[in-house]
Each structure stands twice: as structure tokens, then as C-alpha cells.
Amino acid sequence: MMSEQEILNANILIVDDQEANVQLLEQLLREAGYQRITSTLDPHAVCALHRENHYDLILLDLQMPGMDGYQVMESLKEIETEGYLPVFVVTSYPDHKLRALTSGAKDFISKPFNLMEVKTRIHNLLEVRLLFVNLEDSNRVLESMALHDALTGLPNRRLLMDRLSLAISHAHRNKHLMAVMYLDLDGFKQINDTLGHDAGDAILSMVADRMLDSVRQEDTVARLGGDEFVIVLWELSHAEGVDKPVSKVIQAVSQPYNIQGHSVSITISAGVGIYPTHGEEMKILLKNADIALHEAKRSGKNDYCIAARIGSSPESLTAC
Numbered sequence: 001m002m003s004e005q006e007i008l009n010a011n012i013l014i015v016d017d018q019e020a021n022v023q024l025l026e027q028l029l030r031e032a033g034y035q036r037i038t039s040t041l042d043p044h045a046v047c048a049l050h051r052e053n054h055y056d057l058i059l060l061d062l063q064m065p066g067m068d069g070y071q072v073m074e075s076l077k078e079i080e081t082e083g084y085l086p087v088f089v090v091t092s093y094p095d096h097k098l099r100a101l102t103s104g105a106k107d108f109i110s111k112p113f114n115l116m117e118v119k120t121r122i123h124n125l126l127e128v129r130l131l132f133v134n135l136e137d138s139n140r141v142l143e144s145m146a147l148h149d150a151l152t153g154l155p156n157r158r159l160l161m162d163r164l165s166l167a168i169s170h171a172h173r174n175k176h177l178m179a180v181m182y183l184d185l186d187g188f189k190q191i192n193d194t195l196g197h198d199a200g201d202a203i204l205s206m207v208a209d210r211m212l213d214s215v216r217q218e219d220t221v222a223r224l225g226g227d228e229f230v231i232v233l234w235e236l237s238h239a240e241g242v243d244k245p246v247s248k249v250i251q252a253v254s255q256p257y258n259i260q261g262h263s264v265s266i267t268i269s270a271g272v273g274i275y276p277t278h279g280e281e282m283k284i285l286l287k288n289a290d291i292a293l294h295e296a297k298r299s300g301k302n303d304y305c306i307a308a309r310i311g312s313s314p315e316s317l318t319a320c
Contacts, residue, residue, distance in 0.1 A: 002130045008032075010056040010126045014039040015046055015072065016090075017064040021111075025059055025090070032119050043067040047075045055086060056129050057122065062091040062100060073104045086129050088122065149223040151201055152208035160222035160230055164282050167220070167232050171275050177236040179274045181246055182289035183211075185227035185253075186267040186301040199259045203266065210252040215245060230286070239274055246270050246304045254302060267302035269293060278307040 012034060014025045022039045029037050040049060043064045050058070058076075062069035069089060076085055085104040089096075094110035101108055106128075107121055147159040155163060164180065171178040185207065192200040204227065211221045211229060220232040233245055253268040271292025279285030288307035296305040 002127050002134075006130060007123060007126050008034055009036060010034065010130065011036045011053055012038070012122075013046070013049060013053070013055045013058045015043060015058060015064075015069075016061040017041050017043070018061075021061065021090075028115055028118060029122070032122075043069070043072050046072050047079060050076060050079055056133070057126055058087045059122075060087050060089050060105070062089055062093060062096055069100070070103050077104060084129070084132050086125075088125055090118075149225075152205050152223050154208050154212075154229075155220060155222040157222070157224055160220065160224070160232070161282065163220040163222070164232050164286075167234050168275055168280070168282065168285070171235065172280075174235075177239060177241075177274055177276075179233040179236055179242045179272055180285050180289045181231040181233065181242075181249070181304075182271045182273075182286065182293045183229040183231065183249070183253075183268055184270075184293055184297070186269055186297070188227040188266065191264065191266065195259060195262070195264070199264075202259055203257055203264065206257055207253055207266075207268075210255075211249055214249045214252045219245075230289075236274070239277065242272055242274060242306065246272055250302065250304060269296040269301045270304035271296055272304060272306045274306070 012029060014022050014029075014037065016022050016025070016039075019041065022041065026037055026039060038049065038053065038055075040046065044067055046058070046060075049055075060069045060072060069091070073085060073087055076087065080086070085106065087105045089100040089105040089108045090111065090113070091100070091108075092111045097108045097110070107125055109118060109121060147156060148154065149156045167178050170176070185203075188200065188203075191203060204223075207227075207229070208221065208223065211231065215221060215231060216234070218234040220234075222230045222232075224230060231245075231249065233242065236242060250268055250270060254266070257264045257266070271289045271294070273279055273285045273289035273292065275285055278288040292305040292307040296303050299305065
């Protein structure tokens with residue numbers, strides 16, 4: 001349920017070609033406690049105003065010279081793509097009610113009107129509109145939570161697979177190379193054990209930021225969980241082109257961190273799989289990159305290895 005103050009803070013636009021009608025509606029709204037009221041005598045200006053101000057309710061006259069209310073509603077539908085048109089038609093033609101409602105208006109009242117009835121209808125329309133907006137916001141938050149890691153804000157495994165699929169399809173279509181970097185922090189458990197999980201979370205967040213700063217805008221940095229990350233390099237001009245970005249990420253992550261007044265150093269190891277050399281399918285490409293990561297760990301950490309053989313059953317043959 002919306003609070004009364006939220007409703008009174010709604011953003012309202014009055015559209016009527018008669019100044020007297022605009023003044024009457026403005027007075028009615030201000031007496032009811034509404035503060036954010038805009039008006040225009042020009043129906044052609046409505047869409048531009050709505051794009052800029054995102055009105056919660058538009059009080060719209062139907063009969064206006066040059067552009068009638070039906071045309072205004074059709075234009076507004078191009079902006080309100082989700083299908084909720086926040087329009088309340090106020091007109092002197094009661095026989096137009098059905099057409100107005102089927103054109104997208106959420107309510108209709110004919111002049112002359114009862115002031116209390118108009119106030120009540122406006123209040124009710126705004127309550128529904130604001131609930132709709134809040135529901136949209138909540139759905140966006142839930143969708144983002146479903147696709148992003150809560151700690152770092154990076155794409156999670158689900159979104160990573162979507163991005164990786166797109167990158168592989170793009171590479172296949174354009175006959176280009178792309179790569180997957182599988183990364184794991186070295187000795188991260190010791191950070192949690194000595195400084196606590198809050199410090200560990202802080203480092204993970206900073207690691208994520210450094211990775212994002214180290215890659216191109218089109219690349220994807222994802223957190224799989226714990227201290228495991230994956231970076232999808234969207235496009236490479238040649239196989240050797242992977243050396244520079246992976247070295248850049250390792251160097252950035254390995255710089256000291258200031259945590260709770262302490263200078264903390266941590267390194268990272270990486271395994272790289274290159275499409276199509278080390279796999280044409282997501283699972284095989286990721287598996288080969290993961291095997292290369294384990295080889296980098298075994299070889300001394302703080303370094304990277306590149307997978308060296310493709311196969312439906314990946315083998316741990318790597319180049320470090």
C-alpha cells in the first residue's frame with residue numbers, strides 16, 4: 001500500500017487547450033495537496049515532456065486543435081513500452097468514453113464534473129500507478145539479483161553462460177578467436193582465517209573492480225563463487241593476443257590492498273582456453289581453461305597457463 005505522502009508527491013501533467021480548464025484542474029490538485037503539477041496548452045509537447053519528466057498521471061483533454069487526445073495517447077504508447085499508459089481523460093464529450101478507454105486511457109470523466117469525484121479518481125489512479133512502478137522496480141531488482149553476484153555486482157554463473165554463448169556465436173559467425181580466462185586467488189583462505197571474512201569480502205570486491213578496470217568494455221568479468229572468477233575476452237586478433245590481457249589482470253590483482261589499516265598482498269593464477277583451438281562448446285572450453293588453471297597453480301601460482309589440447313575429454317596438456 002502506498003503512503004498518502006507518496007501519492008501527493010506524484011508527478012502530474014495537465015493537457016488542455018483551454019487556459020480556464022487548466023487553471024481549474026491546477027487549483028483542484030493543489031487544494032488536495034499535490035505539489036508536482038505541470039501543464040501545457042500544446043498537445044504536441046506532451047511526449048517530449050513525458051520523456052523528460054516521466055509523469056505518474058496525465059490529465060488529458062480529447063478535443064484539441066492540431067492533435068487530439070487519441071493521437072496523444074498513440075504517441076505516448078511509444079514511450080510507455082510496458083503497456084501502462086498513465087492517462088486520465090477529462091472531456092466534454094461523454095459519448096467518447098468507450099473509445100478513450102480502448103485507446104489506452106485508465107479512466108474517463110466528462111465535464112462538468114463533481115470535484116470530489118475527480119479528486120477520488122485521481123487519488124485511486126495514482127495509487128495503482130505508483131504500485132505498478134514499485135512492482136516494476138522490485139522485479140528489476142529481483143532480476144538483477146538472479147543474474148549478478150550479490151557481493152561484487154559481477155555477472156554470476158547464469159549470466160556468464162549467456163554472455164559466453166553470445167561470444168562463441170559471434171566468434172563462429174565472424175571467424176574470429178575469443179578466449180576464456182579461469183582465475184583463482186592464491187592463498188585466499190589464509191586471508192579469511194587471519195583477518196576475518198569481512199576483510200575477505202572487501203578484497204573480493206576490490207579484486208572485481210581491478211579486473212573490470214583491466215579489460216575492455218565488451219569483455220565480461222564474472223564471479224563463479226568463493227574466490228573463483230571467469231573473464232570472457234570477446235574477440236582476439238590472434239592467439240598470442242591473449243598474453244597481454246591475462247598478464248594485465250594478474251599484475252593489477254597482485255598489487256597490495258589496504259584492509260583494516262593493513263597492507264595485504266595476494267596473487268592470482270589463471271588458465272586460458274582459446275576458441276576454437278581448445279573447444280568449440282562452452283563446457284569444453286571452460287573445462288580446458290579450468291585444467292590450465294590447475295596447471296598454473298601446480299607450477300608455482302601467480303602466473304597463467306594456456307590450454308594446449310582440445311577434445312571431448314579434455315586433457316591437462318598446457319603451456320605455461
